[in-house]
Amino acid sequence: MTTRIVELRRGILKKNDELAAGLRARYAEAGALVLNLVSSPGTGKTAFLERTLRELKQAGARAAALVGDLETDNDARRLAASGAPVRQINTHGICHLDAEMISKHLDGWEGVELNQLDYLFIENVGNLVCPSSYDLGEKIRVALLSVTEGEDKPLKYPTLFNSADAAVITKIDIAEPCGFDRDLALKNIHEIRPGIKIFETSSKTGAGMAEWLGYLGEVRAGAIES
Amino acid sequence: MHELSLAASIVEAVTEASANYPGSTVKEVRLRLGALSDVIEDSLRFCWDLTVEGTPLAGAALVVTKIPVIVHCAHCNDDVELESVQSFRCPRCGELAADLRQGKELEIESIEIDDHCVEQSSEE
Numbered sequence: 001m002t003t004r005i006v007e008l009r010r011g012i013l014k015k016n017d018e019l020a021a022g023l024r025a026r027y028a029e030a031g032a033l034v035l036n037l038v039s040s041p042g043t044g045k046t047a048f049l050e051r052t053l054r055e056l057k058q059a060g061a062r063a064a065a066l067v068g069d070l071e072t073d074n075d076a077r078r079l080a081a082s083g084a085p086v087r088q089i090n091t092h093g094i095c096h097l098d099a100e101m102i103s104k105h106l107d108g109w110e111g112v113e114l115n116q117l118d119y120l121f122i123e124n125v126g127n128l129v130c131p132s133s134y135d136l137g138e139k140i141r142v143a144l145l146s147v148t149e150g151e152d153k154p155l156k157y158p159t160l161f162n163s164a165d166a167a168v169i170t171k172i173d174i175a176e177p178c179g180f181d182r183d184l185a186l187k188n189i190h191e192i193r194p195g196i197k198i199f200e201t202s203s204k205t206g207a208g209m210a211e212w213l214g215y216l217g218e219v220r221a222g223a224i225e226s
Numbered sequence: 227m228h229e230l231s232l233a234a235s236i237v238e239a240v241t242e243a244s245a246n247y248p249g250s251t252v253k254e255v256r257l258r259l260g261a262l263s264d265v266i267e268d269s270l271r272f273c274w275d276l277t278v279e280g281t282p283l284a285g286a287a288l289v290v291t292k293i294p295v296i297v298h299c300a301h302c303n304d305d306v307e308l309e310s311v312q313s314f315r316c317p318r319c320g321e322l323a324a325d326l327r328q329g330k331e332l333e334i335e336s337i338e339i340d341d342h343c344v345e346q347s348s349e350e
Contacts, residue, residue, distance in 0.1 A: 001340055001341065001342050002340070002341045003253070003337070003338060003339070003340050003341070004339055004341055005336050005337070005338050006243060006244075006246075006247070006336060006337050006338075006339060007335070007336045008239065008240075008243055008334045008335065008336055008337060009240060009333065009334075009335060009336070010333065010334055011233055011332060011333055011334075012235050012239070012257070012332045012333060012334055013232075013235060013332060014235075014239070015235070021237070034265075072316055074336065094231070095228055096228060129228070129264055130228035130264075132264055133263065133264060133332060134227065139301045155312050158262070158311040158312065159263070159311070159330075160264075162262060162311075162314070162326070163262075163330075167253040191312070191313050191314065191322070192311075192312075192313075192314060193314070193324065194314055194322035194323065194324035195322070195324050
């Protein structure tokens, strides 16, 4: 009997990473900008996405959404009111979306062709821990934080905030009654992800949406050029 | 929270790799986990024990090497190790440093096996 060390040197999530790389190539080829929206439950991802889809539609852009939840299709029904194609992914207890779930739901999505979309939004399961490890092939990962959550959220969940490409603060219309310390929140986000683009928004009043949509347009134009 | 999924992925990868050595027993599985991998080691060990129970991997030990976060500080023009993931600032000059060079590892480095048989592996 011999004892030996066998080198593997492979990612634990290699399968997901390979699938995500395939998805990334597929999105790029189709010319669709894909964003992965991540936050705690209750931050207002769905409301923010509703407003985004509605305003994109008004601007003549073609957008669709995949929305992840443990159970129910409530969010998909809410989002579908925007007129955009929406498909629900139920994870049945799994705390995050993975590349395989995205791949399965892109296939056979009636009436939706990736190459006819300008934007595809993926609303992840409300969770600030697990989604950070699972690449969905997205171009932009968006971390959302509401004014009701506490300014130290980025410090409590550094992995997720550090992996984000953009941050969105939601519900700024109620910032004052919540005693939200804006400067501290911005400082904490930058402390974890220096230089990140931050949008301060209200899905209710529409504040900050113009800047957000402007950013989407810019990133999409850049993504198509590259 | 996702440690059970990770344990299942590790079992799958190790089973696949050890199939190259028929009749062998896996003694150890060595992992490299970055400080930003968001893996709770105790939770992973708990899930590992549950996942390998009753499989050929039962009894295999998980050995974890923790990998600190290293960022490139543009101001110092050097790679520096962060003291904490609460602040992405160069510990030397205090400037913010966004350029992550190490710390997200979620890797199976190697496995240690007891080989009972003559090697049948195609690997060198």
